Amino acid sequence: METYRAIYERALERKGSSAQLEALLSQPLSTAQLQRLSDDAWLEEFTRKIFQSGFYWSVINAKWSGFREVFWDFNIDKLLMMSPEMLEQKAADERIVRNFKKVQTVPENCYMIYETAQQHGSFSNFVAQWPSTDIIGLWQYLKKQGARLGGNTGAYALRSMGKDTFVLSRDVEAYCRAHEVIDGGLHSKRSLTAIQAMFNDLQQQSGRSLQELSLLIAYSVGDNRVGIAS
Template sequence: MGTFDKVIERAGQHHGGREAVLAQARNAHGVKNLSKVPADRLLSTMTRCMFNAGFNWKVIEAKWDGFEAAFEGFDPAKLAFFGDEMMGDLVSDERIVRNGQKIKATLENARMVAEIEQNEGGFGHFLASWPADDQTGLMATLNKRGSRLGGATAQYFLRFCGWDAWITSGDMCAALKREGVLDKPAATSKGDLAKVQAAVNGWHGESGLPRATISRLLALSTG
């Protein structure tokens, strides 16, 4: 595994130089205080990432106002309490994508968020308090406690909600293979994800850059 400065140099060669690529790789989704983000906005982001998986993102975006209305503004306490009663209406609601499994998962995730809100100091606090060097542990916890939050869905949720997250995109994994971190241009196992985590943590310690920026620069370094 080479130095991260070499990765930045390579990315800059493809994207207008060092300063230009560092600006391009900035995490536009970062927030100053994740613990202050309301639980309904976090559940909304989680649900959007879940519905995006396997769908055309533009379709979900075009319907999102309808999602917000159908799911009562993603108030986790309300959805947790009334979820079972709402299920029948939601699966026939034309304002949303009527995927029964994902609707059911949204209601189950609302229960998870409501439980954490009540018992663990708030869902935003829960996320913000998780160590930044253990994204794999946070992903595993969300997958275990929630529904349909495995694989890339959890990674995109963490990035888009403001957590400093890496995303194992095809370009990032191709760069990690080039750097000798992965044996193949994909991270499909717990062992692969552990290697990604260790490499990103190492480069973070070396460069001082946010992990999301490191992820973006790796992807940009492929061309």
């Protein structure tokens, strides 16, 4: 496996300067910042990422104010009381993308968040306390307990909300295959365990977050040009 320094130096060469490269690296939220997020915000972001999956993100974002109106700003207490009949009505509302299977995930993930919060004080506290050294374990929790949060959907939602996580983008996957970290299915238990181990090692070498390391790997490979963001 490559060292952190080798990855950083290659990304640095592609981006032109340390200042340019560092400007492209974003930071996750702290544990305290994550704990202050509302559980409603998690439901909203999970729903956004579910609808963005396989669709033009710009279309979903353009209609998002309609989603917020239809689903009461993703208020968990209100949505827990929603009847199946009302859900069907909302699924047919022209203010949203009318995909019933995806609409069904709103109450399902609402209940998952509520149940998790009952055990951990809040869903935000649960996520905030989850160790980055086993972030794939959190991915698996979302996949198993939630609805349509497997694959990259859960990871992208976590990243968007500020939880420290790597993301298996095309560039990161290509890097892992080129350096023989994985040779099978991307989301198999064996592959995910190997990728987590790689990131844990890089984190020990560098002291950087998983988010920064994920971005650095992406910037060190693929179709990158000097001075151009990946």
